Structures are given as structure tokens and as C-alpha cells.
Amino acid sequence: MTSITIIKSKNGEYKEVTCLGHAGYADAGTDIVCAAVSILVINTINSLDELTDTKMEVKSDEDKGLIDCRFHESLSAGANLLLDAMVLGLKNVVSQYGRQYLKLKFKEV
Numbered sequence: 001m002t003s004i005t006i007i008k009s010k011n012g013e014y015k016e017v018t019c020l021g022h023a024g025y026a027d028a029g030t031d032i033v034c035a036a037v038s039i040l041v042i043n044t045i046n047s048l049d050e051l052t053d054t055k056m057e058v059k060s061d062e063d064k065g066l067i068d069c070r071f072h073e074s075l076s077a078g079a080n081l082l083l084d085a086m087v088l089g090l091k092n093v094v095s096q097y098g099r100q101y102l103k104l105k106f107k108e109v
Contacts, residue, residue: 002037002065003103004090010108014075014083017041019067023101033101034065036093044086045069052079 002023007016019041025033045067048054054075059068075083087104094102 001101001103002034003105004037004041005105005107006087007107007109014071014080015109016071017044017067017069017083017086020065022065023097025097025101033093033097037090037102040086040089040093041067044082047082048079052076052082054079 002019002021004020005016005018006014007018008014019037022028023031023033023037025031028034045056045058048056052075054071055073057070057072060066090102090104094104
């Protein structure tokens, strides 16, 4: 199962997105749930990097299925919109395939 934790501040600002694990929907290379999650998360991080001035710290470990993205400053409206779109896509993956493959958690700090 893939577990994604979205951490926001009390005033709703994104602080961190952590993705860990492999979905386990199918064998590696044919797992459409893992592919969907990877595309949503990686494309969002790449879009934040290429299309906005977002300062972020990104760590990854392919073997563990880890992507950790931390934001140290307030985000622009465009950056927030990209992250909101990612969350919408991830919620749709959960709705379509179930929580046994993707667990989406939200925390407030």
C-alpha cells in the first residue's frame, strides 16, 4: 500500500507531502495505481519547480517508494492550485481503487 501524508499549517498552508510505499495493485511494471500516484506526485513537484518560484526540499528513494517534499516558505496561489489539483487526483484514485492500495492522510501542524 502507498501512504501519502499531506501536512498543512493551521491556516491551511501546505508544509509537506510525503509519499511512501508501493500500491501493490499489480506486479511491478504493470501496477496502474502505483503509476497513477507516481505521475500525480512527481508531475506536481516538477510543475512546482518549473512553473513557480517555489522553494522546496525533495528527497526520494525509489526502492522504498519514498518521495518527501517540504516547503519552507509560504506558497504562491499558483503553487497552491497545483497542490490542490494533486490532492483532487489522489482522492479520485482512492475513490476508484480503494484504501487498500492508497491511504491518504491529512495532518495539521
